[in-house]
Amino acid sequence: MGLLLLLHLLAAVGAPLLVRWWGRQAFLALALVPAAAFGWVLTRLGTVVGGGEVRETLSWIPALDLQIALRLDALALTFAALVTGVGALVLVYCARYFEPDEEGVGRFAAVMTAFAGSMLGLVLADDVLVLYVFWELTTVFSFLLIGGSGAKLAGRRAASQALLLTTAGGLAMLVGLLMISGVSDSRLLSEIVADPGSGPVMVAGTMLVLAGAVTKSAMVPFHFWLPAAMEAPTPVSAYLHAAAMVKAGIYLVARLAPGLADVPGWRPVVLGLGVATMLIGGWRSLRQNDLKLLLAFSTVSQLGFLITMVGAGSQELAAAGLAMTIAHALSKSTLFLSVGVIDHATGVRDLRLLSGLGRRMPVLAVIATLAAASLVGLPPFLGFVGKEAAFTALWDGGLPDRVSAVVVLVGLVLGSVFTAAYCARYLWGAFARKPGLPDSAPEELEHHPGPLFLAAPAVLALAGLAAGPASPLLDHLVVVYAETLPLIAPEAEHLALWHGLQPALALSAVTLLGGAALFALRSQFTRLQHRLAVGASADEGYWNTLQSLDRLAVLVTGTTQRGSLPTYLGTILVVVLLVPGTVLLARTPWPDQWRAWDSPLQALVGAIVLIAAVLTVRIKQRLSAVLALGITGYGLALLFVLHGAPDLALTQFLVETLSLVVFVLVLRKLPKDIGARHRPAERTVRAAIAVCVGLVMAGAGAAALGARTATPVSVAIPELALEEGHGQNVVNVILVDIRAWDTLGELSVLVVAATGVASLVFLRRRTGAVDRASEEEASGGGDARRAPKAQWLSASGTLAPQRRSVVLEVATRFLFHTIVVFSLFLLFSGHNDPGGGFAGGLVAGLALVLRYLAGGRYELGEAAPVAPGLLLGGGLVFAGGTGVVALLLGGAVLESAYLEADLPVLGHASLPTALFFDIGVYLIVVGLILDILRSLGAEQDRQEDEEDPIDAAPDEVIVR
């Protein structure tokens, strides 16, 4: 069974290609797939009729205990045969329905095949979650099929309407299924039905599941999506909206009825909605002039009929319902396909405009008449058998409650009268010659339907005809399912063409005569309908609801999204106060003992950090505020040292230095005004929020200090670091080995940040060209009194003379290589000592900063004549590559290996592969800093030079 589903999937994926190769003939090939499934299903007939079933379980997500449980029993077999058989025929029909060179056929073919597969999966699924997945898949594919290419507004509206309604129902169903399976203690439908739970949760779950079934099968009050969905091409209407998707609700009700029919509320809902739908659908159908819409409302009506029977929860009605389901699928598909042929041939679907087609297309007329006869319930068609059985069962009291049986029977008979009437109207509208209308002339027949085009409806109609006399055979299959339900009437009625002279036969006669009378009096009846028409419709209600929802969304967005950053942040912070703050007050285990400080030094450094933080807030001058911020950062580095975190301290120290540089680089361009225009009240609120959040976080900090009661997860890490990572610097081993995935993610963040910075500055491209010294004459001349005599740096000569500094250039000349060597030392020693790729990269970045500050943008170009993107990308490849290599070597991703050897002269040498990961880190950090220097530094200089090449005043570079 899984193989069949896979086959459908493959066919769907390959369908566009097949269509490109073979044009519309590809549908014939695609039809083979459901046909094969149909054949397979039939081969299992013997097993199933004998009371057996076919099960298959495929592992899906073992960790979540999810499996694809498939099961073929009598009910599933009936539906599967319908779905695959009709599917194959509709695909054959498609091979002639589309024009040879029509647009979008490949897409249509793919979606149609995929739909056939998911529908098959739906009826085969035994696990409720698998059922749900297939259920929603059919919804999605139906959306795609109704919407078509999305070019037509009506199509888009209909598609979104169908999608919204059926997914809403589907979601309710998911919740319901979970509730039911929770109460029943099983996720398998077969087990739930065999032993359902009870109680209020069960009732609520059942109602939710019914909501899914009701929306899917277009029951009142959600019936309106089905007529709207007639925007879809006719094969879609014939398959999805007659035989397959709308039957999913019927299937689900039929599947659950044996176990859940006695759940309180089931029968009132199912029977009430079913009868109401049958009557409303029939009534509306009689008002339609578009043949397709007529059929759509007729389908709504019939679905009500079917759900009433299969949902009644009695053996005899279920058997009748199953037979009727088959009959309806066969005849309704035929009728839809016939409309497609008519539409194709004449381009008209309005029954007021068609005339005399019966003579033009006699074969089609015969086919459609056969199908309609089955739908109406004329002997000897299958429809007659099913309807007869239903009437008999109700007459004999096929419901626990006698009164409701009578009411339902009356409703069904009345609905059947409508059925007879609109079927007559359909045949008359499509094929009869109407007085006052010209015959549809031969030349109006744009396409004369070929034999292949008529094959599908013909086969379906003949099947309906043949199944009637053969119903005793069908009975064998139907009974297997029906016997899972209790027998309510005195004795079970078997499906047969002739039961003798019975009340049901009289009822059938009543429906036929009533229908004939309605048809004969159709003009009077139409006037009556007009008089009774109500102003409101469910469809309008739907659109009004959607519109008010839209308005509400606009209102909510408009009121909450004011575009003020302080408001947003304030909201977040107040929530922080309210939620974690309350928890903190109420539930925190406060430490038993309070220790003022670990060491006096810590207290001193803490005080410095605090003073600097306050200064950062108080100082109005920007540069001074930034410097005060720097002091907090350096103080933090000291605190880290005192906490026993040398790596952290090193990194913090380097980062703080770089931050200062970046701040100063950016401050050049920021306006002097820092916007201190705040009202006093605002200021008070801000201060209050700030103090409160500070208190909460201080409390959290105090609690965190004492919260270590359980054994930490990191207890085993040092040992792991030595044995697996072969490093003595535990922090570094965590970064490059134990939690290398985290680091890889972090590196990606850095790359994104660097790219973001560059793209904000370089508006036209990712980065500018590298400024090389050769491109620019040394500006020289002028007031060069600060320039050194010798050339100490590569390109400092290009710097404006006023900006040069002998001391800085000479010092840079001597320090640059030394710093780079130091950075490499940090990189290589990081595995065992403080350092590592981050620290090393930051140090190398600082060397570049020095070159830029001393020599300007051309010097930077000379120092690092590569695009930062290359370093960033290269670093990411390096780090990621280590993981891939580990995978190739048979380890887990990013697992580090260890090479060691005793070399002559050099002694013992060891090389952990994590080093390569660290090199990637190093490259990325250098790339980040280079990117910052190039965009916020060099590019800014360039823009300034262009703007004012003559007097770039160095003394005013840093303005407060």
Place this chain on the structure above:
Amino acid sequence: MTAALVVGLLVASGVFLLLRRGLLRVVLGFVLLGHAVNVLLVSAGGMQRRGVPLLGEAEADVAADPLPQAFVLTAVVITFGITVYMLALARAGDPGATTGEPAPGEDADRGGEAADLDQRTEGGPS
């Protein structure tokens, strides 16, 4: 206690700055908040253990918990990256910042912006 105090005051200062209008102050506040969280994380590693997490340098029972340290180390670098990005945003958000070329926000012509993007992607790291 010192750590808790530092966290509290850094957060208070950071939040106060964060709620101001000027973007530079917001960045300053963001950095202070980052500091605060880093101290909090490191402190959560436990009070008693202050040894250096280098094998062979400190006894296992006094060596500081390395895991929060590793977290904070990455946090420090990421905070730096985000800070720089925010600064670039502050710079780009200032209409007078980019002379000669239009600031991103001013580029009203959407077609032009799309073309920009194309160029940017094509330009790539060359």
Place this chain on the structure above:
Amino acid sequence: MSGAMRLRHQLPVLIWLVLIWILLWGTWSWANLLSGILVAVVVTNVLPLPAVIAGARLRPVPLLRFAGYFLKDLAVSSAQVAWQTIRPGGMNQGAIIAVQLRTDSDLLLTLIAESLTLVPGSIVLDLDRPRRTLGIHLLNAADADDVERQRAGVFTTEERIVRAFGTREDIARLESGEPVGEPAAGTDRAEAGR
């Protein structure tokens, strides 16, 4: 530039880098030496800087002398500055003076400027290269005599550094040249910025 010439210029840098490398690792081994050479060669070739004929020499005895005096100055000046900061009388006025030096070498001028800056109480603000003139801010200048005393101190520092690092020509220039003092243009005594 020929290969030999380049090697001659690079060699001191290479030796310095290898030395740093070994010192950083803290242990002597052949592996460290070889890797150090590799690192030094790669770094200087991947990230090249123009070759400069620094023309510096290292004279051990004067170097030690300079180092000793430098440390002494560091200690004494630190104490002085600390005292001036906390003493009851408050801080004296500062001064900015211009000092024309005798030496004419980028490297030596830089060293002088750096060592003056490193010692608390004095910061080099400006270096006028053609006129070999340093603009120095003095934190504490009691009176004109004190200024002259500190100016003389600058010359002493210059002499020690040139004798420790300078070439023969530098030393000769030092001995022939007369200390020339001239007031820096427009540098009235001014309170330091901060």
